[in-house]
Amino acid sequence: MAEPDHATLEPLKVRMDDVALLARVSRATVSRVLVGHPPVSAATREKVFNAVRELGYVPNMMARGLATRSSDLVGLLLRDPRNPAYGLLHSQIQSAASAQGLQLVTAVPHWAEAAEDELAALRRLLGLRVGGLLVSTGVIKARDLEPFLESVPVVSVGRVEDHPGIYGVSYDEDTNGAILADAVAAVGHRAVAVLVTGSAVSTAENRRGTSMAARLEGHGIQVVRVAADKFGTTDEGNEDIVGLVQERRVTAAMFPNDARAVAFLRHARAASLDVPGDVSVTGCDGAGLGLDLLGLATLRIPVEAVASRALEVLADLMRDRSAPVRHELYPGVFVPGSTLAPPPPR
Structure with missing residues (x-):
């Protein structure tokens, strides 16, 4: 089979078969490399990634999820990354997702938007057929998530969660x-x-x-x-x-x-x-x-602990939806500072 003519391939129309042909490996090997498991040799990984870069290949996550009836794509609804706490949480969740072999896609509504706009962002994530959903916003309510609980596992991250059908990994x-x-x-x-x-x-x-x-x-x-x-x-x-x-x-x-x-x-x-x-x-x-x-x-x-635990829980739920729902709480630690002192004399 002849190698693909790179000049005639549009990046979003490049297929996994084209990558495999250019890298001189099987289609299954390309899939294993892109997913990140099981292990593939460093030399083979380099060949595949070189071909991916050269062709501009973009995986069709929705097609893959529909074909396998599962997805390693995780959706994150995040409130306001201008707030350092949300920004750090985003970074930690991304790191934890990579460690779990999951791929993260994030929706961030405009910081001035209210619940209806967050619901629109939530629907965009679900439209990607994510295999699991993380909700890290203090605006959207548990009742807004209820219609989707049968379709996708949901974990509240950071925010206190009381809903019996939603697993919570929250700050206390x-x-x-x-x-x-x-x-x-x-x-x-x-x-x-x-x-x-x-x-x-x-x-x-x-x-x-x-x-x-x-x-x-x-x-x-x-x-x-x-x-x-x-x-x-x-x-x-x-x-x-x-x-x-x-x-x-x-x-x-x-x-x-x-x-x-x-x-x-x-x-x-x-x-x-x-x-x-x-x-x-x-x-x-x-x-x-x-x-x-x-x-x-x-x-x-405890941003780091909450992010890591939330991804661990979600990965388990994506494998086994029958796991019991819990509401885990993680308290913080007081940090003294010069802005707190005894009151002035009256």
Whole structure:
């Protein structure tokens, strides 16, 4: 059989047979190399990948999944990679997927979009006939996933999951909020502003904020809850909290993620407030680079452990759908910082 004429082949019309012919190996060998298992010799892998590059071959994942009635393609619905916690989670999931021999495709709705737009992104992923689905967003609700649970295994990643049909590998937000509240109480604050994000914006942030406030009140501390219900901004509520500090109604401000805490630090500086002299500040997630240089007191969520475990669970579910559903929770670790100090003398 003659080798394919490279000049006449359009990349998206190149077949696996064309790659096999150019590499002088079998079609089955090309498939094994591209999937990554079982092992193939380094020399053969190099020949196949050289042919793939030369021809511009792109595997037809949908066709392969339909032909085998299975797929090693994993879909990830991710909220907002501008947030370092989501960006790190994405990177860790990609690494874990590779380690499991799975291929990851990610849908990231625009950060200002609400649940309907996330559902559209979810449908795009499912349209690719993914073999498994990871959901890492605090916007879409479990009830929105119910119609698809019979068709594809679903694992919630990071977000707290209560649905009996959805496996959850989640940050323990109730414990995380309590850990942060205990740290604020321990240095003597008796009046604290807590930013509580609306559940429609982020179930995770809402859970953190609610937990912080409840734990503080359990310590007998006065709590001023400040609502944040808008999509796509980290500034909401900051002017209100600045006013509370200026009126000496609070001596500390707690935020459900680091991005919101850093945004408040800018507002505090613009208002000539000293941190922590006038107001102490805490964040939550601890995933951003340089937080140690900022000195932000925060909580480091276990992104790496959650990502690795979520892929392990999903890989098992893709092999055996009868495995029992569990809701695993992973607490974080408090990270001290210079933004948290005893309250100023009255």
